[in-house]
Amino acid sequence: MKLIIGNKNYSSWSLRAWMSARAGGFTFEEIRIPLFIPGSREHILSHSPSGKVPCLIDHGLVVWDSLAIGEYLAEKAPHLLPADVVARAVARAVTAEMHSGFANLRQHMSMNIRKDYSGHGHTPEVDAEIARIVAIWNDCRSRFGAGGPYLFGTFTTADAAFAPVCFRFRTYGVKPDGAAGEYLAAMLANPHMQEWEAAARLETESIKSEDLYD
Template structure:
């Protein structure tokens, strides 16, 4: 199994796919293609017809898109989604909402693990999206908190989908009003796979700020 990813410092979508492969327990080889270079698109197109990372290669099959990669792995490793059917449905709903939404947050608080930008990136739209995320996290923790410290108790694809938001909230020092949401954020930031990704990101060569944003 091979996973094609972008720079760990910036590639929020790659992080999701990488977390899914890690959680599946598969041995895999990472192929890291530096983003924002003249030949980035050509390099990615060698693997992924979408021209985007992440892309998972398994037995000659190329699966692009982070959520599709997670679903592919969940077919053979079901615990990646909550076991309970109703919880699984809501987990899919919040994952889909994250996957297709939150454009202001993505644009104004881009993932940059080498930066510390407290207080930056706020607009009324960003703040509304942060409140929506806080509501999702609080609702999930209220509903499923007795089963473990993650959104649906046990660690699942839903957490992986929100993982880049967790790093963004850390970089931009976003303050959360609800203690359940704050505790969840700390739980995610302390997850061993999140820590492993972050340490690798911090070891990457720095890119000039103009290219980085």
Template sequence: MTAAITLIIGNKAYSSWSLRPWLALKQAGQVFEETLIPLRQPDTRARIGAVSPSGTVPVLIDRGVGGEPVVVWDSLAVCEYVAERFPEARLWPDDIRARAAARSVAAEMHAGFVPLRTHMSMNLKERLPGTGRTPEVEANIGRIVTLWTDARTRFGQGGDFLFGRFSIADAMFAPVVTRFETYGVDLPPVARAYADAVLALPAMQEWTAAALAEPWTL
């Protein structure tokens, strides 16, 4: 039987934006089809352009709502759609204060941290300790550690994630956790424990194993 939802993604080793909604769907317990379009190939632009209004991945296509399929692009928009489509997954915190904070940190990750993205890009295939540590990147790392520590201290009771149980905020920061592993970033205890919790997720381990098995090296 064909799954109602298809998620179109880029390389698992490198596509941080693809990981986010993939992880949200997995943590929501949903069965979905996965279509991987390798990045930086001669036909990449044409293949993505055929399915994505923005010309980027990820893209979610939902044929299970009746009528025309729903098409959602952009990582945060896809995560929001998954939360709305499957409210029983509780992908945002229940408490209004925690939910406001979770949305704020998710949006900050979505919109910011350009130096980190530029100099410490997601790469699950290598270990590059010390690489990319510009002053701007160091400032980004400091801000992320502050965000994680504040969320865990204020709202993290009842679970190992930023707001206790897994939320979209964790999906947004999961690629950052992998970056800190790749580039050997030392973390203080609260942030280290949080990063370890993300890495221990079965879905994260599944993604990582698939990434390491990919034939492409960019």
């Protein structure tokens, strides 16, 4: 299995697929393509028909888009989704909401693991989206989280979907109270998250358009 990803410091979509692959216990070759430098688009297109990362290649099968990759990996490693049908439906709903929503947060608080932009990025729209994310986390933790520290107890693709938000909250100094805050701490302490973060800190490329508040 091969996973094509972008810069670990910046590529939030790549992080989602990579976390599902790690949490699923898969052995995979990682192909990291630094984004937005000469040749990177051609390099991505040599693997990924959409021209975007992440892209998963498994014995000739090509799966692009982080949502499809998460679903595919969960078919091969069913523990990546909750076993209960109700919890599984909610996990898919919050994953889909994260995948297609929160445009203001993405724009004003882009993932940038190495930076400390505490206090930056707040607009009324961003704050409303942060409140919605905190409500999702509190709801999942209280209804489904009894079996462990993650949204549905054990780690699922829903946690992978919110992984970039966890790094964003730390970069931009967003500190939820209560169950959501405990969930954020558990995610930032997750060994796979820490492995990704350590690699992000070693990267030397900068994407100036993503360094929003320098």
